[in-house]
Each structure stands twice: as structure tokens, then as C-alpha cells.
Amino acid sequence: MHKAIVVVDMQNDFIDGALGTREAQEMLPHMVEKLTAARAEGTALIFTMDTHGADYLDTQEGKRLPVEHCIRDTAGWEIAPALHPFVREAAAVIEKPTFGATTLPATLADYDKIELVGLCTDICVISNALLLKAFYPEKLISVDASCCAGVTPESHANALAAMKMCQVEVC
Numbered sequence: 001m002h003k004a005i006v007v008v009d010m011q012n013d014f015i016d017g018a019l020g021t022r023e024a025q026e027m028l029p030h031m032v033e034k035l036t037a038a039r040a041e042g043t044a045l046i047f048t049m050d051t052h053g054a055d056y057l058d059t060q061e062g063k064r065l066p067v068e069h070c071i072r073d074t075a076g077w078e079i080a081p082a083l084h085p086f087v088r089e090a091a092a093v094i095e096k097p098t099f100g101a102t103t104l105p106a107t108l109a110d111y112d113k114i115e116l117v118g119l120c121t122d123i124c125v126i127s128n129a130l131l132l133k134a135f136y137p138e139k140l141i142s143v144d145a146s147c148c149a150g151v152t153p154e155s156h157a158n159a160l161a162a163m164k165m166c167q168v169e170v171c
Contacts, residue, residue, distance in 0.1 A: 004044040004091070004111040005035070006104065006132075008118030008125050010083055011049060013069040013076030015119070023149035023156070024119055028082055031117060031147045035086045044091040046107060047079060050124065051095040061098065099127035105135040113140045117147035122155035129168045142169035 010031065011017075015024045035045065050070040056062040070077045072095075079087050087093060094101045108114055114136075116129050125148055133141045143163055150156025160170050 002044075002111050003113040003115065004046055004108055005038050006108070006114060006116045006118075006128065007031075007035070007045060007047045007083070007086070008116055008128055009048055009050045009070075009120070010080050010118050011070055011076065012078055012080060014050070015080055017076040018067050018069040019120075019151075021149060021151070023153060027147060027149045028080060032082050034117065034144065034147050035083070039086065039089065044111065045086055045089065046104070047083075047087055047090050047093045048101045048104070048118075048124070048128065049077070049079065049093060049095045051077065051097060099124045100131045101128060102131075104128060105132060108132065108136075111139070113142070115142045115144060117144050119149055120156075121145075121148040121150035122159035123151065126159045126163055129163050130166055133166055133168055140169065141167075142171055145170055 013019055015028060038045065052071050054071060056068055056071060057066060092107050094103055094107065114132055116125055118125055125143060129141055129143055145160055150159055164170050
């Protein structure tokens with residue numbers, strides 16, 4: 001099978017910045033191990049980046065989540081330094097202004113198996129997993145729970161359960 005791993009929003013603001021969590025920080029070494037193995041197997045890596053402008057607080061999302069984060073060209077917007085070697089070899093890096101990356105399905109058209117990892121399980125990971133499952137109902141879409149973290153442990157678990165109900169494989 002032709003496989004891709006989608007690394008969702010592994011950016012500083014979600015790890016140890018404005019919206020960082022202990023769970024995201026603890027998960028990062030597991031992510032490095034997973035991507036190292038994937039690279040050795042020839043698995044394609046696709047990265048997404050939550051990307052906002054200086055007007056973030058004036059957007060619908062910013063009004064509901066009034067915490068500036070992932071503002072383009074700031075340190076918080078950058079992908080975690082531990083992942084830079086993988087980003088340099090990525091098949092694609094997709095900037096997205098919202099939870100789901102609407103260009104992701106076209107980017108993944110040639111892959112049979114698509115696995116998602118990253119942050120936050122309960123917002124952007126679930127949004128992209130369900131977007132892909134809706135777009136490609138017959139492709140194997142999965143999420144590696146050990147390489148994801150949510151806003152809270154409870155919302156992480158709830159998101160995993162919701163994805164399972166929508167026939168996204170959770171491993």
C-alpha cells in the first residue's frame with residue numbers, strides 16, 4: 001500500500017507556547033520515533049500548519065478562542081525544532097487558516113492508506129480525519145492515538161471515540 005502520514009499542526013504554540021499542554025510536550029519524543037521509522041520505510045510525510053494573520057482576534061475563531069496563536073512568521077507558528085529534519089523531506093507542507101485543510105484531499109489522492117498524528121486531537125486532528133474520511137470513504141484512514149494530544153485528556157479520548165464511530169481506525 002502507498003502510505004502517507006499527515007502530521008497535524010505540530011507547532012510551538014500547541015506544544016509549549018500559547019496553547020501548549022503537558023501531554024503535547026510528552027508526546028513529542030514518540031512522534032520523533034514514529035517519523036524516524038516512517039522515513040526508513042519510505043512513507044510520505046505531509047505536514048499541516050495552523051496559520052493566522054495579525055487580525056486573528058477579529059476572525060470568527062479568534063472571537064471564540066481569544067488566544068493569539070500560530071501567527072505567521074512568529075516563533076509559535078513554527079513547527080517544533082525536533083521535527084525540522086522531517087519537514088525538510090516532507091512531500092508537502094500545507095498552511096491552513098482553520099481546523100481542516102481543504103487542500104489536503106487533493107494532496108493525498110494517490111495514497112491508499114492515510115494516517116494522522118499531531119495536535120490537537122479534539123480540534124484539528126478530528127477535523128482533518130473526518131474531512132478525509134468523507135472525501136475518501138474507501139481509503140483506510142487512521143489515527144495513532146499515542147502520537148496525538150488534545151486540549152485536555154478527556155477531550156482527546158472523546159475525539160478518539162467520535163472518530164472510531166465514523167470508521168476512522170484508531171491505533
